[in-house]
Amino acid sequence: MGHHSNWPEWVYVGVVIALMVWVGSEAWNAERLVEHIPADAEVIKVTGQQWFWTFEHEDGTKEIGELHVKVGHAYKFEITSKDVIHSFNIHDYVVLLDAVPGRINTVWFAPKEVGEHAIQCREYCGLIHYNMRGTLFIEEDKSS
């Protein structure tokens, strides 16, 4: 023990550190860009409760379990919960944020194509957690 030179290990550790620095800075940069919310994003209030999602648009219309949005717009979700912690998730658009009672968490997204996507709850919230699902409908913007 200790009688041989240890340079291979130090080279190896150096490579691992360099890799981690690279991963870390890429991640930092990507997250910084992703989190920049466009100023014109429309607010959608998202409320989780055992075991369904409610959505309230800026104009006051409410939807339960279904969310209708338009291509070409940016949306900012303001997420909260009425009871326990849930996690609001549109996996296809990598939208994921906890719905925490007493807090409002924000995340944004901009739908790109017309289509339907699953909305689900990703944080354990009890009996029907497995089926706390909804549907996101992305529609064409007819007004413009």
Next chain:
Amino acid sequence: MVLELQKPRPIWQIMFSTHHTDVGLLYLITSLSFLFLGGALALAIRAELFYPGTQIIADSMTFNRIFTVHGTTLIFLFILPFASAVGNYFVPIMVRYKDMAYPKLNAIAFWMIPPAGALIWLGFADFTWYATPPYSIISAPGPAADMWIFGLKILGISSVLGAINFIVTILKCKHPDMSIGQVPLLAWSFLTSSLIILVAIPTFAAALLMLLTDRLGVSGFFNPAMGGDPIAYAHLFWFTFHPEVYVLVIPAIGMMYEIIPRFSRKPIYSHSSGIFAFVLLSMVSFSSWAHHMYATGMSFTEKTVFMIGTLAAVPASAMHVFNFIATMWNGRIKFATPMMWAVGGIALFFSAGAGGVVNAAMPLDFQTHDSYWVVGHFHLFVMGTIAFGSIGFLYYMFPYVTGRMYNEKMGQAHFIMSFIGAVLVFFTQHLLGLYGMPRRVYDYPPIPEWITMNQIASVGAMIIGVSMFIFLINMIYSSAKGKLADTDDPFGLGGKYYYPFEAKNPHH
């Protein structure tokens, strides 16, 4: 070599003994019992998820209770007691002392485990292994939840008592001729993991009490309806349990440090870098807890800090992998059962760490968090690394404990099946997560990819199940009827050189 063999004695003599190998045996039997109990629950979960709709578990409440008790059991009642078993057998001998520093305390720490296990199993709570408020306060049915809280409380105390004992035994009772740098790496692993326990556990111990009084309605620490904050609980919980994952993994790495050089018939590549990596890991393990909480709504700055803290732990883990490979390099390797488990465990340790780096990178975690990816990630550690290292070590110590040899063919079959099974279950679970399947779900929509991957995972689990049955038979049969082992060199490695802790316990 190390363990004095003892004549068969009536079980009550062992139960009332405070001798370290007796307490070690009690820990061993307890932990293996819980391995099989917890494993049975895993098979039930995988059977239920084999196909959408109800398979074998009638309702989601039962399912939720099953995965909660599964996780709690395998972490607290299998992995931790198994490590204590190994520590009890080996640490006193490795530091050349007659027993643990405080033999009575040692026995007490053990005897807290069966009642805690009974509380957890009789209660059968449903609020997951992290008992997140406010669900655990306002929604989780009692008394199961309260029994779980008391069970964990007791286990925490037992852990702290055990840790004090290991620390004192190693630092204060080691033979005066031995410097701390000469203490074998397995003993070092207990020293460092015990230090983590002392610093980490009190935080969760406090959180548990607060949770209990919240449940009783006399406080509202974590209950938003009473002005509290559930995210505070998450911080307290993970401040304990991120370091705790290193408490689980470090002894398993220590066990690999015993196996790898023996079966490579070479000394360890670098004893001092092993020590260095243990000490470093135990310190940086405290800098990353909130990487479990990126999605709770932390600010960009907070997330960045915890990402850096997490990535900082990676080089230390990677040093162990290097040390293992460099030790095997040019060695005359003998692939007997213990070596297979250790090498397989190192391979899975590496894959698990790579997945962990993905979790740590903030934007990627929003893909993986609370999906089946995370389930795959930590099972590659708890099963792929820790259980593999532990089981390999069990085969390794078997001849020294029982004086008999296990059946080598069955041991190898056990390994091969478990390895294939682990790859099928846990790698597939990573993919399932990328396809968006949330964790902790009783049922799922019939999405074709999800069905296929769930079926692959379930088949993998069944293969592990069968291999564990082979293991059980091998252990029971061989400990009574196996052929007598040559305790000087049970694995035919040739020469005592490979057993450096030759010195019989001087006090016997």
